[in-house]
Amino acid sequence: MINDKVYLCAINNIESGSCNEDCKFCTQSVRYKADISRYSRKSIETVIAEAKKAVSAGAVGYCLVSAGKGLSDTMTEYIAQTAFDLKKEFPSLHIIACNGTANKEQLKHLKDNGISSYNHNLETSREYYPNICTTHSWDDRYATCENVKSVGLALCTGGIFGMGETPYDRESLIKSILSLSPEASPLNFFIPNPALPLKKRNIDTITALDMISRIRKGLGKNAIVMVAGGRELIFEGKEKEMFEAGANSIVIGNYLTVSGNAPQSDLSLLQKLGYAPADICDA
Numbered sequence: 001m002i003n004d005k006v007y008l009c010a011i012n013n014i015e016s017g018s019c020n021e022d023c024k025f026c027t028q029s030v031r032y033k034a035d036i037s038r039y040s041r042k043s044i045e046t047v048i049a050e051a052k053k054a055v056s057a058g059a060v061g062y063c064l065v066s067a068g069k070g071l072s073d074t075m076t077e078y079i080a081q082t083a084f085d086l087k088k089e090f091p092s093l094h095i096i097a098c099n100g101t102a103n104k105e106q107l108k109h110l111k112d113n114g115i116s117s118y119n120h121n122l123e124t125s126r127e128y129y130p131n132i133c134t135t136h137s138w139d140d141r142y143a144t145c146e147n148v149k150s151v152g153l154a155l156c157t158g159g160i161f162g163m164g165e166t167p168y169d170r171e172s173l174i175k176s177i178l179s180l181s182p183e184a185s186p187l188n189f190f191i192p193n194p195a196l197p198l199k200k201r202n203i204d205t206i207t208a209l210d211m212i213s214r215i216r217k218g219l220g221k222n223a224i225v226m227v228a229g230g231r232e233l234i235f236e237g238k239e240k241e242m243f244e245a246g247a248n249s250i251v252i253g254n255y256l257t258v259s260g261n262a263p264q265s266d267l268s269l270l271q272k273l274g275y276a277p278a279d280i281c282d283a
Contacts, residue, residue, distance in 0.1 A: 005278040006270055007224055007249035009061035009096070010054035014082075015041045019067035021135045024197040025123075025163055025190055028067040034195035041066075044082050048089055055090055057263035058277040059252055062086065063096040063119060069136055070101030070144075076109060083114035094281035096156060101136070101144045108151045117184065117283060118148040119156035125172035128165045132198070145180050154183040154283050161211055162190035162203035162230070170211065178218040183283040184249070185215050185223065189230030201230075208234050209245045216246025224249045224283050232261060240273055 017038030019028045027034035051062055064079055083095050097110055098119035107118060122141050129138035148155045157180055159173050177185055189208055190201045216225050226249035227242055235242045252263050270277065
């Protein structure tokens with residue numbers, strides 16, 4: 001940790017379980033029939049009401065996530081309007097969009113309406129990617145990240161560790177992340193689900209801590225290094241070591257299809273460890 005402030009980010013899964021892609025790590029794919037909550041697009045009023053709860057719990061970042069390969073014109077307009085309305089309600093809230101592949105025109109429109117960052121993860125190495133997804137390419141993901149940078153949005157990109165990849169793949173992923181110089185990097189750790197083709201997680205806590213340390217060293221002191229999905233499984237009882245390795249951000253509340261800790265529980269943990277929630281996200 002560079003200081004004693006931790007950036008808290010909340011996720012809103014605005015449209016769940018309708019993705020036609022075949023990512024083997026994702027329960028939102030319709031191909032695997034995972035036992036998750038599936039629903040159509042939430043109303044903007046619902047998103048704002050849920051944002052109020054997140055902000056009251058200390059969230060300074062708020063991520064609007066949708067399932068699917070990439071942005072459609074209708075989803076672009078929906079995200080833009082939602083961001084616009086959220087900024088009216090919460091002027092200092094850092095709003096992130098995470099809606100798959102996107103072109104420059106779509107991204108610029110989101111930026112013009114209140115989106116500050118765009119999250120699009122590389123997930124794994126370019127070499128290993130065909131083993132976990134065949135319906136779109138790793139290059140599509142990287143190109144979207146480049147588009148994000150080109151329109152002046154802050155880039156949030158990271159990956160998932162523990163999907164059967166080798167140490168070489170992890171090193172390759174880290175090099176690719178660093179090549180994009182993102183303002184923020186979310187690190188996830190695979191959460192097995194009986195419905196998914198990937199059955200086991202092949203990473204332990206010591207290795208996970210090393211991944212955090214490598215990303216922190218590569219991105220420097222000013223970047224946000226977030227530990228996101230899988231935190232509760234990998235770092236339970238090792239949260240102090242997680243922050244000392246270089247993490248300075250966590251997801252507060254629930255994830256996309258998996259429950260997280262109660263916000264008050266995480267807030268109490270931070271206090272116990274001597275950390276405080278950041279007042280604003282300036283990524």
